[in-house]
Amino acid sequence: MSLKNNAAAIGIAELKPTKDAPPDATPLGLMAQLTADAIADAGLEKSAIDGFLVGMPVADPGFIYPASAAEVLGINPRMLNVVDIGGASPAGMIWRAAAAIGAGMCNAVLCLVADLNRLGDQRVPVISVQREFEAPYGNIGANCGYAMIANRHMFEYGTTPAQMAKVAVDQRRNALKNPLAAFGDRPLTIDDVLNSRMIVDPLHLFEIVSPCSGGSAVIVASPEIAKRAKNPPAWLIGAGEYSNHSSITYAPSLTDSPIRPAADAAFKMAGVDRKAIDLVCPYDCYTITVLVTLEDAGFCKKGHGGPFVAEHDLTYAGDFPCNTHGGQLSFGQPGLGGGMSHVVEAIRQLMGRGDGRQVKNAAMAYVNGNGGIMSEQVSLILERRS
């Protein structure tokens, strides 16, 4: 069974990320709002939702989570699970939903993530191996790992700080057209990025994602439901997943990421060329993540990510539209909703609902979800059929 054309995204919902956690907000409260919004957007009755994939909120974690969340939402799923592959979880939900639908287990899957930004001081890792061999040396949180990737990329390929900064600058131009972007109120220049505070060499403040509160939802449905949906369906035509490490220290390479096998699998399933892609939505927790993704997903030669982003216009009106919602760097990172923002934007563009930032004739999109420090990778290819 191939997943190609087995299912389509037919409804989306997304909250505007906020830096603080509203005092009366709860992750389940946000999930309830998103569920109501997503089924309304899809034009479904709630009773039609018979599959449920959910992300574990850091602000309110628990065991045996899917059934408890489903009970709060009043959903009776034929398939339910937490997807726990970090920032790749939302993209991972989409193909898992399509697989469950293709296997006949269910017909309409709610993929749901929401969280509150109450982390504050980064805590010591929950992964026991990292608590023992990373945290004592100060490798806590994600910043250090990506900084070491960026330094190694600069060392191996001559990538420059200005090239990395260009990603944040172009994506901000996209965010200026996205009313839901948390940081979409003023433009950014390369000098702004390079003059912002150095946090972990060589990464500056404006190259680092900002934790937020918020969430988003996508409904993935069977072809029978999709064909009579009120929105133009965004069909899943390719998917691939891969991981080869948890801590970046034990990855085979800092610069050659597990995105490559994930993307290759997705393009092989879809049977399309990179040139067929109209827009890309790569996970962008840091500027360097986008460069490595564009290389390993095959949009430019290995090591040429820096010159590639410098030479192309990454805006919605440009020659290589990339993260047209602003990316997480400008949209904000509401927990796993950061990763879902790439999925939602690709679907929105394919549905022709990009409003002031619509990519002309957007028919095919590439999405990459990335977990941890370049650990878990999920590539998706979505298509709008004419």
Next chain:
Amino acid sequence: MSDYLKPLPKPTPTSRPFWEAAKRHELKLQHCAGCGAFIYYPRPRCPQCMSAELNWERVSGRGTVYSYTIVRRASTRSFADGPYVLAIVELAEGPRLTTNIVAPPESVKIGMPVMVAFDDITPDRTLVKFKPA
């Protein structure tokens, strides 16, 4: 009581020989009798060949900086006492490890040869750091 406030490694049955050796200022790694691989961090079985026959061997303590970052703003308050160099060192025997380079931050470069430098952070615990060779 120690006034050391940063996270301390808590040895497991698998990793205890590593930390006990570090306390004696010896760098020891598991060596797989099955496939000959040196292993870091300590594992219950060889992650290459799944052999359970792993012997602790003292290694050279020499390596090179594979990558690094100068952490100017730490993610956690316990590391907020000034910039530090977090690095991945590739040991002469092959494995890479997460560590700190004990040197002026601006002097650290990728590819720089380094030598193990044990840091007795508490009476019971020693971290495996590196200094320029």
